[in-house]
Amino acid sequence: xxxxxxxxxxxxxxxxxxLVITFYVPAGVRAAPQAAQPPxxxxxxxxxxxxxxxxxxxxxxxxxQGIWTGLAMLIAEELDCDWSKVxxxxxxxxxxxxxxxxxxxxxxxxxxxxxxxxxxxxxGATAKALLLSAAATRWKTTPAKLTxxxxxxxxGGKRLTYGEVAEAAMKLPPPTTVKLKEPKEWKLIGTTVRxxxxxxxxxxxxxxxxxxxxxxxxxxxxxRPPAFGAKLLTFDGADALKVPGVEKVVQTGxxxxxxxxxxxxxxxxxxxxxxEWSSPEGGGASTEKILAGFRQLSRDEGTTVVDTGKVKETxxxxxxxxxxxxxxxxxxxxxxxxxxxxxxxxGDRCEIWTGTQFQTVDQGAAAHILxxxxxxxxxxxxxxxGGFGRRANPASDFVSEAVIVAKAAGVPVKVVWTREDDMxxxxxRPAYVHRVEVGVDPxxxxxxxxxxxxxxxxxxxxxxxxxxxxNGVDSTSVEGIAExxxxxxxxxxxxxxxxxxxxxxxxxxxxxxxxHTAFAMESMIDELAHAAGKDPLAYRLELLKGKPRxxxxxxxxxxxxxxxxxxxxxxxxxxxxxxxxxSIVAEVAEVSVGDGRIKVHAVTAVVDCGTAVNPLGIEAxxxxxxxxGLTAALHGKLTVExxxxxxSNFHDYPVLRMFEMPAISVHVLPSDAKMGGIGExxxxxxxxxVANAVFALTKQRLRALPLRLAQDTR
Amino acid sequence: xxxxxxxxxHEVDASGDMPLLWVLRDLLQxxxxxxxxxxxxxxxCTVHLDGDPVRACITPVSSVGGRxxxxxxxxxxxxxxxxxxAWAQADVVQCGYCQSGQIMTAVALLEKKPVPTDADIDxxxxxxxxxxxxxxxVREAIHLASRLKRGGK
Numbered sequence: 097x098x099x100x101x102x103x104x105x106x107x108x109x110x111x112x113x114x115l116v117i118t119f120y121v122p123a124g125v126r127a128a129p130q131a132a133q134p135p136x137x138x139x140x141x142x143x144x145x146x147x148x149x150x151x152x153x154x155x156x157x158x159x160x161q162g163i164w165t166g167l168a169m170l171i172a173e174e175l176d177c178d179w180s181k182v183x184x185x186x187x188x189x190x191x192x193x194x195x196x197x198x199x200x201x202x203x204x205x206x207x208x209x210x211x212x213x214x215x216x217x218x219x220g221a222t223a224k225a226l227l228l229s230a231a232a233t234r235w236k237t238t239p240a241k242l243t244x245x246x247x248x249x250x251x252g253g254k255r256l257t258y259g260e261v262a263e264a265a266m267k268l269p270p271p272t273t274v275k276l277k278e279p280k281e282w283k284l285i286g287t288t289v290r291x292x293x294x295x296x297x298x299x300x301x302x303x304x305x306x307x308x309x310x311x312x313x314x315x316x317x318x319x320r321p322p323a324f325g326a327k328l329l330t331f332d333g334a335d336a337l338k339v340p341g342v343e344k345v346v347q348t349g350x351x352x353x354x355x356x357x358x359x360x361x362x363x364x365x366x367x368x369x370x371x372e373w374s375s376p377e378g379g380g381a382s383t384e385k386i387l388a389g390f391r392q393l394s395r396d397e398g399t400t401v402v403d404t405g406k407v408k409e410t411x412x413x414x415x416x417x418x419x420x421x422x423x424x425x426x427x428x429x430x431x432x433x434x435x436x437x438x439x440x441x442x443g444d445r446c447e448i449w450t451g452t453q454f455q456t457v458d459q460g461a462a463a464h465i466l467x468x469x470x471x472x473x474x475x476x477x478x479x480x481x482g483g484f485g486r487r488a489n490p491a492s493d494f495v496s497e498a499v500i501v502a503k504a505a506g507v508p509v510k511v512v513w514t515r516e517d518d519m520x521x522x523x524x525r526p527a528y529v530h531r532v533e534v535g536v537d538p539x540x541x542x543x544x545x546x547x548x549x550x551x552x553x554x555x556x557x558x559x560x561x562x563x564x565x566x567n568g569v570d571s572t573s574v575e576g577i578a579e580x581x582x583x584x585x586x587x588x589x590x591x592x593x594x595x596x597x598x599x600x601x602x603x604x605x606x607x608x609x610x611x612h613t614a615f616a617m618e619s620m621i622d623e624l625a626h627a628a629g630k631d632p633l634a635y636r637l638e639l640l641k642g643k644p645r646x647x648x649x650x651x652x653x654x655x656x657x658x659x660x661x662x663x664x665x666x667x668x669x670x671x672x673x674x675x676x677x678x679s680i681v682a683e684v685a686e687v688s689v690g691d692g693r694i695k696v697h698a699v700t701a702v703v704d705c706g707t708a709v710n711p712l713g714i715e716a717x718x719x720x721x722x723x724x725g726l727t728a729a730l731h732g733k734l735t736v737e738x739x740x741x742x743x744s745n746f747h748d749y750p751v752l753r754m755f756e757m758p759a760i761s762v763h764v765l766p767s768d769a770k771m772g773g774i775g776e777x778x779x780x781x782x783x784x785x786v787a788n789a790v791f792a793l794t795k796q797r798l799r800a801l802p803l804r805l806a807q808d809t810r
Numbered sequence: 811x812x813x814x815x816x817x818x819x820h821e822v823d824a825s826g827d828m829p830l831l832w833v834l835r836d837l838l839q840x841x842x843x844x845x846x847x848x849x850x851x852x853x854x855c856t857v858h859l860d861g862d863p864v865r866a867c868i869t870p871v872s873s874v875g876g877r878x879x880x881x882x883x884x885x886x887x888x889x890x891x892x893x894x895x896a897w898a899q900a901d902v903v904q905c906g907y908c909q910s911g912q913i914m915t916a917v918a919l920l921e922k923k924p925v926p927t928d929a930d931i932d933x934x935x936x937x938x939x940x941x942x943x944x945x946x947x948v949r950e951a952i953h954l955a956s957r958l959k960r961g962g963k
Contacts, residue, residue, distance in 0.1 A: 160905030160942040290901045297906030298894045300842015300882035304907060307841040315836070340825065358836035359845075360828045432846050432854060432907040432941050481844070481907030482941050515847045712901055716947070720904060723943025746851035746939060755932040757945040 140187075141219040142171055144227070148247055148259035150175065150182045155193035155212065156203040157186065157453050159483035160720070161775040162713035163208045164293045167216050169709060170209075173284045174220030174276060177258060178246040184292055189455035189475035200456035204488045204604070206677035206773020209709055213771060214276075221274040223265075230264035231256050279707070288712040293479070305451040305478045308438040308510055314343065316501050316509045317362040319352040319369050320517065323739030324599035325376030328352070336365035345369065346504040353501040359512055380739025381599045383426060387527060389596065390550040394421060394531035398548055398594035399568040402578040405588030407535075410544035414535030418627055422532070422616040423800040426734040427525035428743075429605055430751060433481020434518040437498035440508035444468040449510075450495060451480030453488035457559075461492035462499045484724070485604035489523060490558035519749060520741040524734060525605030526552040528573075530616035535588070540628025541639065544588035549574055551612070552602045553595040569593050572604065576613035576674060576780070581643040582621050582636070600736060606724050610676040610780035615801060618672035618784030623797065632671060632788065633659055645769060646673055649682040649702045656763060657684035657700035667697060670789025672781035678772030679705035683722070685758070685785040689794060692808040696726060696758040696786055701778055706771035708764045714774050715762040721778035722760055727752045729783035731802050813874060815840070816884025826872030831855045833871045834881060842882035842910045846939070853938030856911040857881045863918040882910035885917065893917050896955035904942035912938045916952050925956055 143151040152171050158164040164184045172182050187193045193201045196211050228239035231249045234256065235242075243250045247258040279285075296302040321328070331352045333345030341361025346353050354365035411417055438449040439462075446466055452458050455475050463470045480487055487494075498511040513521065528551035535544035553570035555561055564571050570593075578591050605611060625635035633654045640647040650673040654660070663669050666688045673682035686698040701718050708714055731750045735742040743749040787798050796806060804810065813820050815838065824833050829848075834840040834857070843866055846854030850865040857866045858880040885891045889898065893916050903909050912935065919926055919934040926934070931949050940948070 158905075160903075162904070290898070291903060293906065294898045294901070294903055295889055297903040297909055298897045298913060299886070299889045300840075300910045302906050303841075304844075306845065307835075309839055309841070358832060360832040360836070430941060432844075432852070432905065432939065434845065479907075480905060482905045484941070512845075515849075515852075716901065716904060716944070719946055720943035723945065724941070745849055746847050747849065751939055751941060752943070752945075753936045753939060754945040754948065755936040757943070760946060 153187040159480035170216035171220035186477035230261040317366040326373040331371035335368040376739040390529040398592035407590035411535035429486035431482030438510040439502035458495040522601035523603035526602035607776040607779040614674040614780035653682035653702040668793035672785040676777040725779040725782035831866035892958040900951035
């Protein structure tokens with residue numbers, strides 16, 4: 097990506113009526129030595145127009161989590177501009193927009209706000225310093241003597257707007273250091289701010305990847321392998337070509353793409369392609385067999401993750417012992433916007449329009465396919481109709497495929513996946529089996545914790561292996577176990593991991609490993625509490641004595657949910673607390689059972705995420721994470737037979753609907769802890785909170801997701 | 811064939827079995843109506859035919875006839891419809907992909923039931939899936955829109 101400064105100016109000028117002078121603020125002025133700074137033009141995080149507009153460029157993707165608003169708040173806080181003039185847009189894909197901690201341009205790990213907290217505030221503060229400096233020069237005074245309110249600079253009786261000095265400010269060298277506001281000086285951070293992307297999202301104007309349109313663009317629907325491991329042997333596109341509107345049928349690696357004037361023709365054409373596929377090895381993957389294999393494996397030690405004390409001996413000598421297995425199935429992300437990607441190839445250059453969480457990876461993959469360099473690949477990040485991890489694929493599947501299709505077709509194409517394609521296309525939350533054996537001391541506490549984890553590695557075999565897989569252990573497989581706050585005083589711990597390979601492709605799914613580790617840990621802790629004859633809250637608080645943040649979150653949630661008072665007739669409560677992505681979330685679920693089904697009536701969630709940038713956004717993320725987690729708790733399950741995915745659409749892969757949505761009250765604790773993430777952490781505790789409530793109500797201990805009562809005949 | 815969409819008559823050249831959804835999106839560039847499932851399971855494609863909410867993804871264009879089609883683009887030019895204003899005030903949207911369908915379903919509900927109960931809302935909106943989980947704010951916004959439509963705040 098090389099955009100010259102002149103290009104940028106011209107682009108901005110044509111996009112707005114009248115002359116707009118933009119100026120750029122380099123990021124990282126504090127840290128980066130002058131010589132190491134990239135050229136100024138693509139180094140743009142902020143544009144201030146002569147019309148006083150403030151445009152924030154986002155190095156990350158908006159997929160619902162609210163960074164369109166949150167990152168803009170960080171800049172606006174330091175800039176002291178007029179919030180009503182602030183707009184956000186996605187930045188292009190370029191090295192300068194690399195994640196401050198990860199290097200590459202990406203969105204995930206609930207890391208955007210905390211990762212950009214310093215950089216974006218620095219950008220705002222730097223811009224303000226430049227604007228004040230320009231005004232001071234105009235008035236022949238010093239910046240310290242000026243005041244600023246909502247983008248208006250005042251000195252004596254005189255006033256200048258940011259827009260009026262933007263052009264002059266652009267010519268000044270940026271300061272090498274800037275001073276950020278103290279938290280007590282914040283006017284915007286910590287306040288309730290409504291979303292900046294609402295106007296376009298309530299009028300149908302918001303552009304998602306699937307909405308991309310331009311003259312000459314064709315739509316492609318792709319026939320992909322019907323089973324994991326199946327290979328394309330032959331195909332016949334003659335019938336497809338008979339469908340009015342279909343223009344081409346091309347082979348694309350291990351698939352066949354039908355290119356047409358619109359989606360409907362492409363889909364009918366795709367359905368008319370006759371193809372022969374090889375049978376996958378050994379009859380094809382079966383989730384039933386895979387899980388049976390995982391259960392078998394869980395009886396043996398895997399690769400050691402943690403080994404302290406003498407676990408086996410301690411368990412043998414313990415006052416009592418508890419042994420349980422927990423299971424979770426494969427899950428689809430099922431984003432509302434099915435996967436899609438638009439590609440236009442022009443010589444050795446390529447333009448891509450898509451909703452991606454993984455710009456750098458996709459850019460590299462496209463360049464590799466086209467035999468060019470990443471800087472020749474332009475990525476226009478559209479709004480994402482949900483991400484949840486599916487649009488951050490180290491294998492770059494939906495982008496790579498679209499590049500291959502566009503290359504083969506010789507025309508610009510938008511590859512659109514049907515819902516069925518999307519659901520059966522792999523890259524699932526992996527299935528896991530946990531076997532936990534606990535040696536219990538006379539007080540009922542865990543004296544020894546023996547834990548075997550079995551499930552596919554998400555990062556093994558990907559370019560991320562070197563960062564996240566150490567000594568054969570993918571950290572995302574076991575996160576939330578060894579560092580459990582409950583095991584602080586448990587001296588004997590043995591955690592090991594099996595990472596078997598299967599033909600089923602897997603990927604991170606909102607809150608990643610915590611989706612299963614929180615279920616195993618919080619279920620077992622609950623089992624221990626009941627085995628000890630103790631109240632589940634009191635038991636936990638005893639174990640959390642040295643963990644005040646966890647204890648405070650849990651106690652607050654319990655109090656707000658009325659723990660200790662009788663639940664309404666026919667209902668019971670369960671609780672869980674878990675840390676993920678630096679934030680602690682405690683949840684209390686109130687459930688009933690009717691017609692053999694579990695109904696969740698109310699959830700009380702308490703969050704300690706450190707600094708809370710936008711409480712309104714945090715509430716939305718916590719509610720949404722709980723809804724996402726409830727789908728996994730109550731419904732989500734993918735089945736593979738003979739290598740084929742059985743489920744295909746929302747009729748056989750149900751997701752939470754409005755009538756099932758519990759009342760959710762969200763409480764954000766004031767906290768001076770290091771800032772944590774908020775897009776994912778509240779997902780993990782809900783399944784165990786519900787399972788623990790079901791136990792309290794029915795005495796049925798449900799150890800597999802989705803939760804199914806014995807009397808449930810589904 | 812001729813289609814009356816958002817108060818304007820459009821001439822479209824499409825086979826009769828082509829779903830209205832794709833006519834809107836791909837032939838008329840009205841992309842605010844979304845594709846989510848193609849089998850009337852998710853509600854992302856909800857539009858109105860003579861004011862009634864229908865799933866455009868399973869509505870053959872030939873079946874539309876002379877009925878008036880209203881899409882999200884036809885609700886208001888600038889988001890000023892009371893339901894849209896309520897949506898903004900309640901800060902409903904997250905990824906936003908399902909919201910056109912949610913809003914169109916809500917508008918139709920409020921025409922039939924100007925003061926809906928939670929149960930009315932659940933019954934009308936449970937066909938609209940939101941993976942971001944905005945349901946509670948959708949419900950809140952519908953109550954708010956009901957008040958706005960009756961001149962309240």
